[in-house]
Each structure stands twice: as C-alpha cells, then as structure tokens.
Amino acid sequence: MRYISEFRDRALAENLASRIAQEVQPERAYYFMEFCGGHTHAIFRYGVQDLMPPNVHFVHGPGCPVCVLPVRRLDDAIELAEKYNVILCTYGDMMRVPGTGRRSLIKAKADGADIRMVYSTLDALNIARANPDKEVVFFAIGFETTTPPTAVAIKMAQAEGLANFTVFCNHVLTPAAIGHILDSPDFAPDGPAQVDGFLGPSHVSAVIGSHPYEAAAEKYQKPVVIAGFEPLDVMQSVLMLVRQVNQGRAEVENQYTRVVTRQGNRKAQALVAEVLELRDSFEWRGLGAVQNSALQIRNIFAEYDAEKRFAVSEKQSREVKSCECPSVLRGVMKPTDCKLFGTVCTPDNPMGACMVSSEGACAAYWSYGRKRAPQDAA
C-alpha cells in the first residue's frame, strides 16, 4: 500500500539500524527528545527501540495535546456541558481524560450531558445546523495541526450566521514549548535530565514549516530534525541527529520532505492568523505557564468564542495526587518511574491524561512496551 508499507519495511529498517550502530560513538550517550506523542507511539508500536544501539535513548516530550491540557480547562468544558446545557463536541481522545475528582467527559455524558464525539470541526458545524435551538460548543484542542480546521469552522459559522455555534479554544504552539523545556532547570547542565537533539513535529510542521525551530536550534545549540511518524522516518531522523551531534552541528533539518517545507502551508497560516491570535500566557500541564504558547479567538470573531459567551466559574482544579504526568511531560521521568503506573493507573482506570491519550507516553508504555525492562532513565 503506497505511503504505508514502504515506511515500515524491515530490510530498510535493518539497514538504517546498522548505519546508526556504525556511526554512534560508543563512549558517549545520545538523548533525543521525540516531541510528539505520535513519535512515541511509533517507537513503541514498531519496536524501534529494539533496533537502536544501547546508548541511544528516547526522551518523551510534551507533544500530546490531550496530555498538556491543564485539568482546569477540562473542568471548564465539563461545566459548559453540564451547567449551560450545551451540546459539547469533542475529539475522541478527550473523552476519558480524568479531570478534578476523576470526573471525565465520558462520565458527564453517562450522567446526561449532551457530549458528542466528532472527527472534524465540520461535524460540529453539522450538529449546530441540525440543532438550531441548542447551543453547540466545539472543544478545540491541539497543536498547530488542528488550528486551521478550527479557524475554518469559525469562518464558516460567521458566513452562515450560525448563531448557536461557539468554540472553546485551547490550541497550543510547539516552538514555545521547546524553548520553555530547554530553559527549565531540568535540562540545565547540572539538571536531572538531558537532551542532545529533537525529533521535531511532523504534522505540525506541515502547517507552520520547519523554520520556526531555527531560532531555538541556534540559541540552545540543539539539532532539530523534522521527522515523519512512520517508524522508518523515526530511524532515519535518529541517524540525521546522530550525525549532527557527532559533527557538532545544531541545525534544523527536514527528514519529512514528502510533506514539510521550510515555509509550511502559507494559506493555512494566513487563515489561522485571521481568526486566532497569541495569548500572552497559557497554562500547560507539566510545564506550567508558558509565554506566547497558545492561541485565542480574535475579538472580531468574539461572538464565536465560548469563553466570551459563557461564564465558567472559578474552581479549584486538581490533578490526581501522586500522578507523575507533569514530570513525564517534561521529559524528566519515564512512565515506569511513576508509582501509579500499572498499579492503580491503567488505560481502563486512568489517573492522568498520559495513560488515556492515543499519543500519551504512559499509554505507549502500557499498551506496547510492558514486556521490556524499563529503559534506563533519561
């Protein structure tokens, strides 16, 4: 099958594995952060770690949009559905994420809230058209990949005069997160964690291009390789990172050339810029408040902004005690270092978002990796 099986070819994988093994310097370790949960899952699902030399380590990054959404915002969404009696449309990944008191959208739905799982913003618009007497809120989450569809939905709603449709906007931005991680004490030279380079976001970069990472690569002297989500993409990108590290380079390279360009999709960027604007600061689960790291709906589209139409209450949102998701998201802990992992916290009974999401690191370890001894901590 074109574009699937070619990137999962065993002979090519073995060839890449032997080149990586030849080129790594045995006396040093390599720590590469795969920013995206999509990479984490490719690594585990295809057993990529099995094909790596023992001194190449993957550090799992915060690139799981469901995981980095702070509990407070999820609590707000549940409140919208329950208190304001709206139809809340959400991507499926959010459904089982535990909020404060382990309340989730799926539990609120069981208690009678009208929560619909959608595949795209267009489905949410259809629901709004079909239910003119109900308020319909689209729970928008995700990195830059999912921002253009949100912008399109808002523009379509405006063009149609769809007065019962609003968006609860939680979109976040990747370049700001990379800078924030590298500024944190965790990754300081004497800090507990180490990173020598990044497997950069693939789908995100299809939208924003590879150039937004150039400043961070230069400033922090860390190589970034934009990497596709297929296992061969990941392996080739590791080889490219190993070469940069060995040669003392810190550049942004693009492995995912079949999709990503340096400039990205300018039409999508223009659309997003027309509808959404930077927030001064946004709370990330695990990372805390990050400057200029998220988007909000521009004032000219305020009537489609759920945060302006509905007043959510002040609340004391809390994570499950002892859940180490925040440390996992910062790359300072492996899921298996968390004492809840696999004991009380499993995908059937999740304590934190990282065990729920199809991009969460804990879910990857649990679903694909339990047979292995835990990798040595990064």
Next chain:
Amino acid sequence: MTDRINMTHGGGGRAMAELIRDVFHKHLGNAMLGRGDDAGLFAVQKGRMVMSTDGHVISPLFFPGGDIGSLSVHGTVNDLAMMGAKPLYLTAGFIMEEGFPLIDLERIVWSMAQAARAADVQVISGDTKVVERGKGDGVFITTTGVGVIPDGVDISVANVAAGQSIIVSGTMGDHGVAILSKRENLAFETEICSDSAALHGLVADMVAAVPEIAMLRDPTRGGLSATLNEIASATGVGMVLDEGQIPVSPDVAAACELLGLDPLNTANEGKLIAICPRDQADTLIATMRAHPLGQKAAVIGATIADPAHLVQMETTFGGTRIVDWLAGEQLPRIC
C-alpha cells in the same frame, strides 16, 4: 396496517397479532412457528447439546454487507459453531421502538429469514415488545440458539496448551470498519463490507479434517487482540504472533490508518480463531482455504509457556511489542 410501530403493536391486541402474522410469520414461518403454541417444541437429539444467547443493539441497523437481522442469526449461530456444534434452532426476541418504520422492520425480518435459511436453522419461537419513543434505538434483537455437538468433537478453551498453532480464517477488522464508516457522525467513503457470516459450515469441514482442534472462537467485539488476551488469561499460556502473517485487507488497513484505529482491535462477525496442534496446522489451513469463508486462512502465531500470559507480536518492522486488550472503546485520535 399503519406504516410505523406504535404502542398498540405491543399491546397484546389485534394490532400485535396482525404484525406477527404479516411480518414475522410471513418471512420466518415454519411448521413449528405456525402452530402458535407458547413455546417451540423439538425432539432432543442424541449427543451433547449446546445453547447460547446474544443481544444485538447495533447502530446503524443497516450497514454494507448486512443488517441487524442477518447479524442476529450469524452472531448466535457462530457462538454455537465455536463449540463445534451444528446449530439447529433459534428463538428471537424483538424490542421495537415506537415510531420505527414497518418497512425497515420487514426488511430486517426478511434478512433474518434469509440468513436462517442459508444457515439451515429454524426460528421456532419469538417475542415482540414495543417501548416508547426515545427508550430504544429502533430495534434490538436477542437470539438464543441450540445446537448439537457431533460425537468425538471436544472443543474447549481447556484444551489450549503451549506449543500449539494459532490460526485465523481471514482478514481482520472488516466488520468494525464497515460499521464505523456508516456512523452518522463519522461517515466516510469506502467500499468495505462487513464480513457477517455463519461459520458452522466452515467449522464442520475443519473438525472433520482435524478432530484434534483445541479451541475455536470468533473475534467479535474487541477484535483479535481482545479475544487472544481472553484466551491467554483463561488458559495461562502466552502467545507470540507474527504481524506479517495476520491478514488485513488493504482497504481496512488504509481506513484504520486514517482514523487512528488498529485492525487488531476492530470487530469481526464472520471470522474465527482456531488453536490446534502444530503438526495439524498445515492440514487445517488447507481445509479452511478450500471453504469460501476461509480462503485467506493463515497461521499467525503460536502459544508458548509464559507465566505472565502476555500476547506478544513480532512487528513487520523487526521489533517486538505486546498486543494488549483495548481499554474502553476505540476512540478516534485527533492529530
């Protein structure tokens, strides 16, 4: 006759009698059903009998490759077949929602009758109830079946041991993807059809050729991964699969790729898993491939001794991973 189900159709009066006559007996009618007794009567066969029940609540009711009517026959027939039995009789309970179009009901009952005829089973007793609008989802059908196990056939999870071969009868995930493609909020263009089918004919050929088959099971909800984990936990063996040997049609693989689903977690309604002694696997595969419902049969792995009873898989990529139960329902991803 009105054109929609209303509360009088469940009221026990003339409307209900007419519905039973004009829809149910018209299509499902046989000598036993026609007698009008309170229960179906049948002679007890020599040997061991098996009995199984299955409720069907599928949405949408009509999907590519079948509908709730045919599915309600295949589901129960297959449960009996997985014991090595020849299915004989079914009963059917219908819970219908007020307002359900009679034309759809008749289409479902007709399809049920076709499926029963093809499977050579008779529906010998039935029940209809009507619930108020909003308290059902169109129609729910519960079928119960009885069958007889031929002498010398002993198929049970208790026979599973380390060192046996694991076989599937064909491609994985067709039914689940076909259903998803027609869900109201997820509609996408595909030619994928449900594999819904009665498997007892295939099973009869299999047990005739290889009476030593340890166990059979149909990987319905939760797909191959849930069923194999169920067997592993029940028997205490582990399993090692070879991903490259698991048949998945290109269309299903592509749809799963787009939707973020795994064909191994996706439901089947016309496939079976067989576990048999390793030295019988070739014979069994040859027998299965000679049957129309087993043309893509393949040995996908083996049982091993493993105190942790994990299901592991060598990936086509050359690594190894475990194949886990699905947590909750498969949910689409966002990125």
